[in-house]
Amino acid sequence: MKKNKLTFYIFIALILGVITGYVYNVYTVNDINSKITTADANIKSISTQIVTAKDTNSVAYQSLKVQKAAQVKIRAASDSAREDKLEGFTILSDIFLRLIKMIVGPLVFTTLVVGVAKVGDIKAVGRIGGKTLLWFLSATLVSLLLGMLLVNFFEPGIAMHLPLPDTHLSSGVAKTALSLRDFIGHVFPRSFFEAMTNNEILQIVVFSIFFGVATAAIGEKGEIVIKAMDAIAHVILKITGYVMWLAPLAVWGAITAVIAKQGLGILSTYAIFIGEFYFSLLVLWIIIAGAGFFVLRKRAFSLINNIKDAMLIAFGTSTSEAAYPRVLIELERFGCSSKIVSFVLPLGYSFNLDGSMMYMTFASVFLAQAYGIHLTLTHEITMLLILMLTSKGIAGVPRASLVVIAGTIAMFGIPEAGLALLIGIDPLLDMGRSATNVLGNAMATAVVSKWEGELGNERVSELVNE
Numbered sequence: 001m002k003k004n005k006l007t008f009y010i011f012i013a014l015i016l017g018v019i020t021g022y023v024y025n026v027y028t029v030n031d032i033n034s035k036i037t038t039a040d041a042n043i044k045s046i047s048t049q050i051v052t053a054k055d056t057n058s059v060a061y062q063s064l065k066v067q068k069a070a071q072v073k074i075r076a077a078s079d080s081a082r083e084d085k086l087e088g089f090t091i092l093s094d095i096f097l098r099l100i101k102m103i104v105g106p107l108v109f110t111t112l113v114v115g116v117a118k119v120g121d122i123k124a125v126g127r128i129g130g131k132t133l134l135w136f137l138s139a140t141l142v143s144l145l146l147g148m149l150l151v152n153f154f155e156p157g158i159a160m161h162l163p164l165p166d167t168h169l170s171s172g173v174a175k176t177a178l179s180l181r182d183f184i185g186h187v188f189p190r191s192f193f194e195a196m197t198n199n200e201i202l203q204i205v206v207f208s209i210f211f212g213v214a215t216a217a218i219g220e221k222g223e224i225v226i227k228a229m230d231a232i233a234h235v236i237l238k239i240t241g242y243v244m245w246l247a248p249l250a251v252w253g254a255i256t257a258v259i260a261k262q263g264l265g266i267l268s269t270y271a272i273f274i275g276e277f278y279f280s281l282l283v284l285w286i287i288i289a290g291a292g293f294f295v296l297r298k299r300a301f302s303l304i305n306n307i308k309d310a311m312l313i314a315f316g317t318s319t320s321e322a323a324y325p326r327v328l329i330e331l332e333r334f335g336c337s338s339k340i341v342s343f344v345l346p347l348g349y350s351f352n353l354d355g356s357m358m359y360m361t362f363a364s365v366f367l368a369q370a371y372g373i374h375l376t377l378t379h380e381i382t383m384l385l386i387l388m389l390t391s392k393g394i395a396g397v398p399r400a401s402l403v404v405i406a407g408t409i410a411m412f413g414i415p416e417a418g419l420a421l422l423i424g425i426d427p428l429l430d431m432g433r434s435a436t437n438v439l440g441n442a443m444a445t446a447v448v449s450k451w452e453g454e455l456g457n458e459r460v461s462e463l464v465n466e
Contacts, residue, residue, distance in 0.1 A: 006244065007309040013252040014316055020252070021259025024086075029260055032082045039075035043068060086260055092253030093317055099243045100322045103236055105196045107325055108204050108346045109211075110233040115342030116212025117226045125213065125343075131451050132344050135444050136352040139288070143354040143440075144384045146284055147361035152380075154276040157369025199321075202350040233342075240325035244313075251316030258427045270425045277362060281432045284358055285439060292443040295450050299334075300443070302458065306330045307442045311435040318430040320437035324349065327438055331445050337454035344448050348441035355436025356401045359429060360387045363401075364409050367418040379412055386411065401433070402426060 025033070046068040053061045083090075116125060189195040189203035196204060215222040292300035307330050310323040324345070331341045361384060368375050375383070386408055406416055422429070449455040 006247065007312060009248040010251055010309060010312040010316060013248040014255055014312070017252045017255025017316075018259055018264075021256040022264055024089075024256065024260040025263045029082050029085050032078050032085070033261075033263065035078040036075060036082070039071050039078065042071045043075065046071065082261060086257045089253040089257040089260070093250045093257070096243070096246050096250030097317060097319065097322060099246070100325070101199050103240055103243065104201070104321060104324050105199050105204055107233065107236045107240075107328070108201060109196070109208050110229045110236065111328065111338070111342030112205060112208035112346055113212040113215060114226055114229045114233060115339035116209055117215040117222060117229075118339040125209070128340065128343060128448065128452060129347075132347055132444070132448050133351070135447060136348065139291075139352055139354050139440055139444065140357050140388055142287060143284060143357035144361045144387055146287070147280065147358035148365060148380055148384060150276070150280040150283065151362045151365040151369075155369055156273045156276050157366040157371075201346055205346045205350065208346075237325065237329060240329065244326060247313050247316070247322075250322075251313065254317050262425075262427075273366070274425060274428060277359070277429055278432055280358060280362060281355060281436050284354060284436060288354065288436075288440055288443050292447060295447045296455075299458075300446075303334055303442060303446050304439065306334055306458075307438060310442075311438045314434040314438045315431045318427055318434055320353065320355075320434045320441075321349065323434075323438045327442050331442060333458065334446060335456040335458050336446055336449040337452070337456070340449045340452060340454050341445055344445040345441060348444055352441055352444055353433075353437040354440035355433030357387070358436075359401050359433045360405055360408070363405055363422055364412075364414065367409060367422075368412065368414050371415060371418060373412075373414055375412060383408065383412060401430075 046064055050061070050064050050068065053064065055061060187202055187206060189200065189207055192204075192207045194200075195207065215225050289300055289304065292303070296303065307327055310326040310330060313326060314320045314323040328341060328345055331345065332338055361380075364383060364387075365375065365380065387404070402419060402422065406419055409418070410416055446455065
C-alpha cells in the first residue's frame with residue numbers, strides 16, 4: 001500500500017513541478033531569460049561577422065571582438081542570476097541525489113560481495129558473467145542500431161539547414177574519446193577507497209568480485225565476512241527506505257527547475273525532435289519487453305509494474321543511478337536470487353544503459369543532418385562500433401551521454417559546437433532515457449536469473465512495505 005502511495009506522490013510531483021515551473025518561468029525568470037536570449041542572438045550575429053571579416057587587424061574587427069566579450073559577460077551574469085533564482089528548487093534534488101550517491105557505492109560493494117561469495121565457484125561466476133555480458137552486448141547493439149535506423153527514418157535534422165559554425169566555437173561540453181589506456185584505467189581501481197569516494201561503479205564491481213571470490217575461497221572464516229556484509233546490506237536497504245520518501249520532493253524540485261529555466265516553449269520549439277525520440281524510446285521499450293516476455297512469459301509485465309516507481313524516480317531526477325537501490329529491492333521481491341541481482345545489476349549500470357545507447361546514435365546522426373553532413377553507411381556503422389566501445393562505463397548521471405557524443409562526433413567532421421542544439425532540451429530527453437536504462441537493467445537481471453534457474457515466485461518484502 002505504501003509503495004503505491006509513493007508512486008502516486010511521485011506522479012503528482014511531476015505534474016506539480018510542470019505547473020510550478022511554468023508559473024515561476026512567467027513571473028520570476030522571464031526577464032532574465034529575455035536577456036539571455038538577446039545576448040545569445042547578439043553573440044551569434046557578432047561571431048558571424050568575425051568569421052567573415054577579411055582584415056583581422058582592422059579597428060572594426062577589434063571592435064567586434066570587444067562587443068562579443070561584452071555580450072558573453074552579460075550572458076554569463078544573466079545565467080548566474082537565473083541559477084540563483086532556481087537554487088531553492090535545485091537544492092531539493094541535489095540533497096536527494098547526494099543521499100542516493102551516499103548509498104550506491106556501499107550497497108554495490110556489500111551486495112556484490114555476498115552474491116559472488118554465495119556463488120562460490122569461480123566457474124559459476126564466469127558462467128553467470130558470460131550470460132550477463134551476452135545479454136548486455138546484444139541489448140547495446142540493438143539500442144544503438146535502433147537509434148540509427150529511426151533517426152534516418154524520421155530525419156529530424158534535415159529541416160534545420162544550419163551553416164557550419166566557426167571552428168573556434170564550442171558547446172561548452174567537455175568531450176572525451178576513450179582510448180584503450182583510459183578504458184583500462186576506468187575499469188581497474190588503483191584504490192578501493194578512491195573508487196568508493198568517486199562512486200566509480202565499474203571499479204567497485206571489479207574489487208567486489210575479487211573480494212567475494214577470495215571470501216568464498218577461505219571457507220569457514222569467510223562465513224563471518226559474508227554474514228557481516230549481508231547485515232550491512234540490509235541496514236543500507238533500510239536507509240534506502242527512508243531516503244525514498246524524499247523522492248517526490250526531489251522530482252518536484254528537478255522538474256520545476258527545468259521548466260522554470262527553459263519554459264514550456266522549449267517543448268514546442270523542439271516538439272518534433274522530442275516526439276520522435278520518445279516514440280523511438282517506446283519502440284525500444286516494446287523490444288525490451290518482448291525479449292523479456294520470450295524468456296519470462298507473462299511475468300515480464302509483472303516486473304514492469306513492480307519497477308514503475310523506480311522508473312518514475314529515474315525519469316524525474318534524470319539519473320538512473322537514483323533508482324538503483326529501489327530496483328535492487330524490487331528485483332528480490334520479484335523472486336530473483338539475491339546473488340544474481342547483486343552480481344548482474346551493478347554490471348548493468350556500467351555496461352547496459354539501453355536508453356543512453358539509443359540516444360547516442362540518434363543525437364549524433366541528428367547533428368550531422370542539421371549541418372547537411374552526409375554520412376555513408378560505412379560511416380554510420382563505424383560510428384556505431386565506436387560508440388559501443390566508448391560508452392562502456394558511462395556514468396548513469398545527467399549529461400553523461402553528451403560527453404561521450406562530444407568525443408565521438410569530431411571523428412566524423414560533425415561540429416562539436418552543434419551540441420548546443422541539444423543542451424537546452426537534454427534534461428527532457430535525459431528523463432526518458434534514464435527511465436529506459438532502469439527498465440533494461442531490471443529486465444536483464446530477471447532474464448539471467450531465469451536462465452540460471454534462480455527465479456522464484458514473487459514475494460512480499462518487508463523492506464519494500466515498511
